[in-house]
Amino acid sequence: MKQLLKNLWSQRAQNVWLFAELVLVCFVACTQIDPIMVKLYYRSLPKGFDNDRLVVANIAFIKLYETMNGRDDNFRKESKHIKQKLLALDEVEQVNRAHDNMGVIGLKDVEKGVILPDYKEKFSYQGDTLLLNSIYYAAGEHFFETYGIQPVSGCSSAKELSVLTDGCIISRSLAEHLFGSAEAAIGKNIYELYLDVHYTIRAVVEDVHVSDSYDTWHIYRDCGGIDMSGVQNLIVIRLKPDVNVQRFIEEQNNNAPRYASEHFTIGSFTAYNDIATSKNLFSIPIQSYSFNLSVATAIFFLINLCLGVMGTFWMQTKRRTEESGIMRAFGATRGRIMGMFLAEGFVLTTLSMIITCILYLNYVKTGLGELCINPQLPQCQPDPTWVADKPLHFCILAGIVYVIICIVVSIGILIPAWNIVRTKPVEALREE
Numbered sequence: 001m002k003q004l005l006k007n008l009w010s011q012r013a014q015n016v017w018l019f020a021e022l023v024l025v026c027f028v029a030c031t032q033i034d035p036i037m038v039k040l041y042y043r044s045l046p047k048g049f050d051n052d053r054l055v056v057a058n059i060a061f062i063k064l065y066e067t068m069n070g071r072d073d074n075f076r077k078e079s080k081h082i083k084q085k086l087l088a089l090d091e092v093e094q095v096n097r098a099h100d101n102m103g104v105i106g107l108k109d110v111e112k113g114v115i116l117p118d119y120k121e122k123f124s125y126q127g128d129t130l131l132l133n134s135i136y137y138a139a140g141e142h143f144f145e146t147y148g149i150q151p152v153s154g155c156s157s158a159k160e161l162s163v164l165t166d167g168c169i170i171s172r173s174l175a176e177h178l179f180g181s182a183e184a185a186i187g188k189n190i191y192e193l194y195l196d197v198h199y200t201i202r203a204v205v206e207d208v209h210v211s212d213s214y215d216t217w218h219i220y221r222d223c224g225g226i227d228m229s230g231v232q233n234l235i236v237i238r239l240k241p242d243v244n245v246q247r248f249i250e251e252q253n254n255n256a257p258r259y260a261s262e263h264f265t266i267g268s269f270t271a272y273n274d275i276a277t278s279k280n281l282f283s284i285p286i287q288s289y290s291f292n293l294s295v296a297t298a299i300f301f302l303i304n305l306c307l308g309v310m311g312t313f314w315m316q317t318k319r320r321t322e323e324s325g326i327m328r329a330f331g332a333t334r335g336r337i338m339g340m341f342l343a344e345g346f347v348l349t350t351l352s353m354i355i356t357c358i359l360y361l362n363y364v365k366t367g368l369g370e371l372c373i374n375p376q377l378p379q380c381q382p383d384p385t386w387v388a389d390k391p392l393h394f395c396i397l398a399g400i401v402y403v404i405i406c407i408v409v410s411i412g413i414l415i416p417a418w419n420i421v422r423t424k425p426v427e428a429l430r431e432e
Contacts, residue, residue: 014316015348021312022352022405023359025305029401030360032298037397038387048208048216050148050238053093054272055249057086057235059264075233076226078261083235085259091248094238096146097138097226120380122193123219125178129193131379132174133210136223139165144205146238153182154203167200169220173381175204177217190219214383236272245271306408313412317341321420334421341417345409353402361394 059079079097087095120131137143144151144158152172155161161169168190175185182204189198199221207216226233239248252269259266324337386392 018312018316019348019352021309022349023355025309026353026356026401026405027359028305029302029404030356030397032302033400034397036295036298037400041385041387042209042213045209045214048149048206051272053239053241053243053245054147055237055239055245056270056272057237058267058270059233059235060267061264074263078264079226079233079235081261082259082264082266086235086237091239091243092237093240094142094146096142096236098234098236124191124193129379130217131377133215133218135210135218135220137162137220138225139163139222141226146236148238149208150206152204152206154186154201161203161205164202165222167202169203169205170201171207171216171218172204173207174217174219177381214385214387215381217381235266306404309405310408310412313345313409314416317413317416318420321423324420325423328421337421338414338417341413342410345413346406349402349405349409353398353405356401357398
């Protein structure tokens with residue numbers, strides 16, 4: 001170790017730049033990997049419903065309206081006709097017409113004039129304010145049957161849930177938080193602050209995940225019907241067991257023109273798992289574009305930064321050909337020389353990671369960081385996962401970044417080091 005530190009100090013002019021580059025790359029890697037790591041973890045959690053047999057049909061215009069008059073009426077009629085055609089297919093078990101209001105939505109906080117986080121709405125029970133995800137469905141559209149969300153109490157089947165028009169339905173975790181059990185929640189009232197309305201709880205359903213957080217406090221309400229107010233209008237299809245999803249999609253994409261009506265048609269069929277979004281797992285496949293773009297951008301920059309680090313260590317190692325020749329002339333083995341070069345790289349990487357941790361902790365404490373230390377609102381459901389455990393969260397992030405940088409540095413050192421230690425000492429010292 002003493003010789004190792006002596007070597008690093010003797011080459012301090014070059015190592016300063018290597019160290020600075022490593023700190024920068026580690027810091028950028030932390031900022032990019034942290035949010036992606038957390039979102040991918042949340043997406044890996046069980047959704048709470050059978051989404052493997054779901055397919056989404058995107059409804060598209062084939063004839064634009066000159067005016068807005070009658071647009072919604074025609075959409076209701078024509079989309080219902082398309083739905084019936086789909087329901088008649090042998091592979092289809094159930095169909096649900098949907099739009100982006102039939103999922104997680106958020107209203108403005110009247111007092112503060114801002115959108116609440118994670119598309120939540122304010123509710124109250126016995127004076128306590130709660131921030132809940134509101135999930136809207138249209139009674140009679142087979143919402144719960146199509147998505148496979150099962151009742152816990154209050155109703156005996158998903159079919160009964162899908163026709164409820166009065167009151168509300170809440171998730172199991174919310175019922176247990178407020179009332180102790182799902183059964184005790186039935187018949188109780190919950191108050192919505194924004195609309196100034198009391199809702200009677202008619203049923204309790206199993207928990208589902210509909211956002212990039214550990215959040216299963218949901219309230220379901222009938223939105224009254226389907227119209228064209230949504231950004232994107234969809235038909236969600238549940239296939240029968242043992243039906244090949246990809247084969248069904250390929251066949252139906254080829255047959256899409258046969259579903260055309262006067263103004264609408266199906267633009268495309270897509271597997272539900274391919275369009276599940278970060279903010280709304282029940283609709284709007286276009287929202288997944290934002291997450292995919294952020295992942296692609298982060299990967300692009302990280303690859304370029306890692307290639308830069310690898311290239312820097314590569315060139316730095318190749319410059320040490322003469323040093324390797326001298327060590328070989330004094331009897332050093334190839335393995336010892338490569339081990340020394342690699343150890344120097346690991347020391348620089350470890351020191352740079354320590355500095356990065358200090359910088360990143362201060363970065364997130366200022367509120368600029370992503371998910372590592374964002375405070376959870378007291379009205380929200382507590383998150384029991386490692387994401388909310390700040391020390392554990394930070395250790396996992398730092399460990400992932402450290403391993404990635406160590407691998408990059410190792411590649412940048414070992415390949416050129418292997419080439420130079422194989423060089424004969426006489427050839428290595430030729431220009432000495």
